[in-house]
Each structure stands twice: as structure tokens, then as C-alpha cells.
Amino acid sequence: MTRGALFWIVVAIVLAALPPLAGALGQPFYIDLVRRMMILAIAATSLNLILGYGGMVSFGHAAYLGLGAYAVGILGFYGVTSGWAQWPVAIGACALVAAAIGAVSIRTSGIYFIMITLAFTQMLYYLGISLEVYGGDDGMRLKSRSTFSGLIDLGNAVSFYYVCLALMLAAIYLTYRIVNSRFGMVLRAARSNEARSRAIGFSPYRYRLTAFVIAGAMCGLAGALYANHTNYITPGLASWVQSGDLMFMVILGGMASTAGPLLGAFALLIAEEILKGWTEHWQVILGPLLVLSVIFFKRGLAGIFRA
């Protein structure tokens, strides 16, 4: 068995064992905490596809987190609480929006691309704020969690936890297959050497746009999960601070690696939890920490694990 496969089996076992362990120790808080980490790990995984493997510095990825969450929230607002309807809509809406934003943005590169993706995310954020009927700036409550014809009860913290675990592992595996497929090779080649890719006959645009849409859709699923997790949806979910957090998770974990997003998400959120315990002004410490980690520690955590 390869080292990689062993790593993932250990991860799956450890994460699966957490709820009973936390229950036995009387600390159900950890189930919530790790569940949140796994949901954001899905978002980070989706970003890793376009950022780590595709080399596209998209500063607007949190938009899909917000969009997916609002899809669930808005449908719930109108009485559609079935997850069978909500979640595909969340994914589909994000795919469409990603296609629209990507079509315009991917024609540009470098600094322009960063600023444009940021601008479009902000546009969605302002849109969210201005829609008073859905709570505007304050956001909206989720009336009930997504229902799945009684098959799974997301209201049960442990069941929901396992759903997230399963989806996270699925997302990571799907991404793994994609980046090693023919499609993934072209995407990575375009990042590695664009001139060379064009010279052998690849037009990077269509591959990048496709990856952008896939990433947006996957992040939309994370958004749907997040809405169910917090039971409350605010436009802040689509803010660029959130986008920055996602980027840090990808970088910290190690770009263009399978385990990177997971490691990065967990590391960043654990660091946040610890710092929050010390001071309410934890960002004044986290900021410089992030700065130093980028300047000195570019290889990321996965470089240590070689996963």
C-alpha cells in the first residue's frame, strides 16, 4: 500500500472516531468544530484546483460559499426545505455564476485577474446586503435544515458530521482524479508554461474556465453545508476576508497537493481557535503570523507529509 493511501486511511479513521470519542469525553463542542473545519476543507479543496493546480489567483472564491449558502436559505425562505432540491440548486447556481464571472475574468491575467475576481465577489456581497427581503446586512435565519426524505437527519449533530466527512473525502478524491486526468494535465501544463502549451496546440482559456466552474460548483456545496451548519446566513460569508482565509488554507497546506487543503484548513482554524482563546483581538496576531508564514514557509505543510 502506498504511503499516500495509508495517510488517507488514517485520516478517515481518526475523523470517523471523533464523534464517539467526543461524546464519551463529554465534549460535543469538538464535533461542531471539526465539522466546520471539514466544510471549509471542501471549499479549500475546490480553490486548490484552480489556484494550486491551475495557477489562477482567484481572490473571489468565497462568493460561491455565500451563494451556495443563500441558495439553501432563500429556497428555505419560500418553503422549499428538501435538500434534494436545495443542494443541486446551490451547486448549479454557483456553476452558472462561475461560468459568467470566469468568462469575463479568465481573458485577463496577472494583476487584472486578481482585482477582477475580487471586484465581482464584492459585487455579490453588495447584492446580498442590498436584498432587504433576505435580511440584508444582518443576514437570515435558516428555518430548518435541509431534509432528505427522512433518510438522513441533519438535525442530528453526529449524522450531519458523518455526512460532511463523507462529502469531504469524496470532494478530495474527485479533485485527485481530475488533476491526474488528461484535463488536469492540461490545466497544470498551462500553469507550468503557458507559451509551451500554446505552442503544442492547447488554448488554456477553455480548460481554465472549465476548472473555474467545477471549483465554483464544489464550493457551492460547501456553502450549502455551511448554511446548515451555522443555521444562519450572512453576506459576510462571501466577503473577501473569507476569500483570503481560503487562500491561506491552500497556501499553508501546500499548493498543488491532495492533502494540502485539508491540512491548511485544519491548521488555520485550529490556530484561530487557540488565538481566540487568548484575546478577542486575535487578528492582530494572526495577521503578522500569516505574513511571516508566506515569506518564510512557502512549501506548506503537505511538503512535510509528502502526501
Added chain:
Amino acid sequence: MLEVRGLTKSYGALRASDGIDFDVRQGETHAVIGPNGAGKTTFISQLAGDLRPDAGRIVFAGEDVTELRAPRRARKGLARSFQITSVYHEFSALDNVALAVQARLGHSFRFWRDARRDAALREPARRLLDEVGLGARSEVLAASMSHGEHRQLEVAMALALEPRLLLLDEPMAGMGAEESQRMIGFLGTLKARYSIVLVEHDMDAVFRLADRVSVLVYGRVIATGAPEAIRANAEVRAAYLGEES
């Protein structure tokens, strides 16, 4: 195979290409020589589709490709190698060539199967690496290869496209004497199968490989003809070869 008429490209007041007429017959190896600054790179970039000319036409295998950009020209059979090595440094030699094979085969919107286990890509790539002499180095990362091996890799990638025309931009650049001889020998075997535009400084290579030579000076072609005729041409000697000897 290739016909170029009135190719013009200016950068402000500088005319990098000044009404160039140029053609390559089927199966011919047509070399382009000229002093530094003559506009050879600009010329090649326009042929490859990376630069748009201000004026002029480029007709490839009977089709006007002037408005087409590099990827599409590559798919039509116009392959190039770069003057400054341009390969995928983080991939192995085999991966590099397999990507070129994949580009030719199409069907790149496959999302599930492992490309590195795809025999349709790996087998042709292996054969090509053997052909250029890199067969034993297929698993080596491009970043770890020597400069000469990079040049060989570039040629392998160009051949993977099963091109009709090869644009070779200084394939011997930076090579030592022995490596150059081997490359010249190898290019000699290609002559029979492909039409080639060869940009080179190495005069030995030019005179051994070229069927025709064009001399580019200040963006204009000042002479075209058989190698011997060019060598004897007084104007060319004055402008270019005279500086060499």
C-alpha cells in the same frame, strides 16, 4: 508548404519585419540566417502565431493562417521549438512529450482516468524519446536535465505533433561541439520527412542541412538561394559573413 508575402511588423519607429517575402517548398529545409538584431525572432514569432503582423499574409499548406493564433496553427501541423528552452520543468521528460501527444490526439476533456497510465499517450511518447536519444531519461524531471537534453526534448515535443512544418529556432543554441554534431546528425534524419524552417547561427549546421538559405538583415531579406550561392554573395559577405570570418 509555406508562403509568406509582405510580412511587416513595426515597434514604433523600428521596423522589425520590413515586407518579408519567404517560402518553403514541400520537403525542403530553408534556413534563415542574419546578424543579431536582424529580426529573426520577430519573424519566427509571426510564423508561429505568437505575434500578429501589421501587414502581410502567411499561407500554410494552402490555407491563409494570418489571423490564426499559435494553438490553432499548432493543431494544423505547424510545430515549433523555442530559442530559449521552454519545457515543463516540473514534469518528467515522458510527461512533457506525452502532453504533446495528447495535444495532437485531442480528447483532453477527460476527467477521470489517470493520464499517466494512458497507453495511447505513453507509448508514442516513449518512441519519440527514443528517437531523439532520450529514451533512457524518460522518468527524469525536466528541471534536472542538461541544456542539451532540453533542446532534444523540445524537438521531441515538436515531432509529437506529427507536424507538416517544423519551425526550429536555434536548436543548437548553447550546445557544445560534440552535442551539436549529434543534433546536426539527428536533424539530418528529419530532413527527409518534414519541411523545415531553420533559424541558426551555427554555419556548419546551416550549410550541411539547408537546401536554401535566406539572409535577414534589419528586417529585410537581402538574399535567398542555395547555400553555396549565399556563401559567395558579396552583399551577404559584407553584411554578415564578413563579420564572422
Added chain:
Amino acid sequence: MTWGLVFEQLLNGLQYGVMLFLMAAGLTLVLGIMNLVNLAHGSLYMIGAYLAVAGMQATGSYAAGVALGFAGTLLVGMAMELVALRPLYGRDHLDQVLVTFGLILFFNELIAIIWGRGSLYTSLPSWLQGHVELFTGSRYPVYRLVVLAVGLAVAVLLWYVVTRTRLGMLIRAGASNRTMVAALGINIRLLYTVVFGFGAALAGLAGLMAGPIYAVQPGMGELILIQVFVVIVIGGIGSIRGALVGAIIVGVVDTLGRAFLRPLLATVISAPAAEAAGPALASMLIYLLMAVVLSVKPAGLFQSR
């Protein structure tokens, strides 16, 4: 909706536009010459606002506040460049984005620690308060006219420096070909520091002028920064002319949109629908504009390279 109202909003738009220009001019130069994405530019704006308020409250003098805001931001900016940004020159944009993002978190929280998270109250000296009567008959705040005038004066000053002085020539050369300028033996480090200082000072000026009009609170820099990005994308990186044109367009479109889109919509669709759609559309207006400009001119209206 009277013509007087339209003209008033137009003035507001121009005033907002020149503030955007002050931010955009510095940022576009830093982007164009130093190839540096500096997200913390908004933090300089915020620091300018806070230092001005602090100066005014401490000394009771408006002029002292302005001086502190301006000079303080210049100093902080140069410190920022020296400590955090020097290691980033030549590194890829992703690194720059992440580091300057970390700086934003740091500065926002630092300001919150010192001054709290709420909005600060700023007061104007009597000679800047009050209104003037416009030719349309309506009254318009003196202060906003002053801001407009200062912004235009800076624009003229910048135009003079960039087109008529040696420094300006270096800046224009650097914006179109950085490596060439370095190869010519110009002290590129010094040029970078000067350019960055310029940008920081302008951001601080924008911030200290913004205080009395907009909310002074942590995070205020990021709100305007993204609109500054839109300005630069529309105007073209490295071009001051583009920054001015872009800023005016964005400022006017955004202001007029917010003011008049809802009433305009109400004339064609029902009032409640307009009530919902109007503000939503208005907030998206400049981004849609950016998308349109990009589809026609992917490198902005005025490309410097």
C-alpha cells in the same frame, strides 16, 4: 427628481471620484512600476483618517490634524514598504496578495485596539462648515466643494510632475518598461521608495479628507479599495490619466446610480419591485461597467505598456 437634485448628485459623484482618484493614482503607479499588488493601500487610507482625527482631538486644531494625518501616513507607508514589502519585490503576485492581506488584518485590529470598533466622530472647523448656494438654487456643503477642489489640484499637480519633470519621466518609463529603467543605472530602489511614498501620502490625504463625510471605522479602507481596483482595471494599470478618467466615471456612475436608479425603475416597473431591485442593481452597476469595459479593452482604457 429635479435638475437641482441631479446636479447636486453629480457634484457628489465628482467629489467621490476625485477621492477615488487620489487612491487610484498611487496604487496604479505602484502596480505599474513596481509590479506590486498592495492590498494594504486601503489601510493607509484608514490610518490617514484616524491620525487626522486623533490629531484634531489632541490639539484642538484642524490644521494639526491634517498635518498629522498626512505626514503620519507617509511615515507609516514608508515603514510598511521597508519592513513588509521589500521582500516581496520580484515574488509572484500570490505572495504579495497574501502578505498584504495579513497586513490588513493586522492594521484593522490594531486600530480597533486603540480606538475601538465603533465609528469615530469627526468635526470640521467653522470655516469649512456651512453651505453655498448653487446656481440651481439648492445648497451644497462647502466642505465637499473643498474636497473636490483639492482633488483636482492634486490631479493638476500630478499631471505637471509626470509630464514636466525628470522624476515624472522616470515614472512613465518605469511604468512601461521596468527592467529597462533599472538597466539604465537609475537607482531603482530609491525610485520605488519615492513612488510608494507618493502613493501612501495620497492615500492618507484621501483618508483624512474622507473622515467628515464617510464613516471612520476599522475596515473603511477595504470598502473603498475594491472600488479603486475597479477604477484601475477600467483605466489601465500604470496610467494616471486612466486613473483620473476611471475614477470620475466610477464615482459619477456609482453615485448617480444609487440616487436615481430606484426612481427611474419605478417609472417602468411597480414601486415595490423597484424598491427591491433598485438598490441591488445600483450596487452592482460599476462592476457591470467594469465587465463591459473589459470585454472591449481587456487591458483598460489607457494602456501604459
